Amino acid sequence: MGLFTKHIRSMDDLFVHTLQDIYYAEHQIKKALPKMVDKASDPALKQAFERHLTETEGQIERLEKVFELHGVKAKGVTCDAIDGIIKETESIVHEVKDATVLDAALVAAAQAVEHYEITRYGTLASWAEQLGHPDCASLLRETLAEEEGADQKLTTLAKGHLNRVAKAA
Ligand code: FE
Ligand code: ZN
Numbered sequence: 754m755g756l757f758t759k760h761i762r763s764m765d766d767l768f769v770h771t772l773q774d775i776y777y778a779e780h781q782i783k784k785a786l787p788k789m790v791d792k793a794s795d796p797a798l799k800q801a802f803e804r805h806l807t808e809t810e811g812q813i814e815r816l817e818k819v820f821e822l823h824g825v826k827a828k829g830v831t832c833d834a835i836d837g838i839i840k841e842t843e844s845i846v847h848e849v850k851d852a853t854v855l856d857a858a859l860v861a862a863a864q865a866v867e868h869y870e871i872t873r874y875g876t877l878a879s880w881a882e883q884l885g886h887p888d889c890a891s892l893l894r895e896t897l898a899e900e901e902g903a904d905q906k907l908t909t910l911a912k913g914h915l916n917r918v919a920k921a922a
């Protein structure tokens with residue numbers, strides 16, 4: 754974005770831009786999750802990733818509804834943050850030898866993704882509310898609740914047994 758091309762002029766523009774950011778991010782997450790299912794060894798962790806893949810597909814559809822309600826075409830813009838988190842995940846997966854340690858690394862990486870999504874959906878829901886779009890806000894809050902649920906599930910798995918098993922490795 755150069756000096757003469759400031760495309761974001763209003764809160765509405767910023768809302769749409771951020772919607773495009775998370776739309777791109779959800780697509781990258783949808784591509785990354787099957788690889789995480791593959792790499793995970795613990796059956797409960799595999800299942801959690803599979804379940805979140807299904808939720809992610811629903812979240813993409815929900816975002817398309819938000820775009821539609823807001824009267825703009827659904828499209829993505831590159832999210833450097835999610836690209837960075839995914840890149841970091843790939844390099845750590847490459848470095849870890851032990852399967853139980855790898856599971857702990859995958860949980861940590863997935864929680865970084867969920868936390869990024871939680872900040873985005875939290876912000877988007879507040880902005881939609883402020884901009885006078887309660888319909889958009891409630892759809893965004895539905896996804897926010899799913900992301901928070903996914904994050905909590907990962908915490909439960911990690912604290913339950915994954916980290917303990919990994920510590921023994
Ligand atoms: Fe998501
Ligand atoms: Zn709206």
Ligand code: FE
Pocket residue numbers: 774775778831832833834835
């Ligand atoms: Fe982003």
Ligand code: FE
Pocket residue numbers: 805866867870900903
């Ligand atoms: Fe998520």
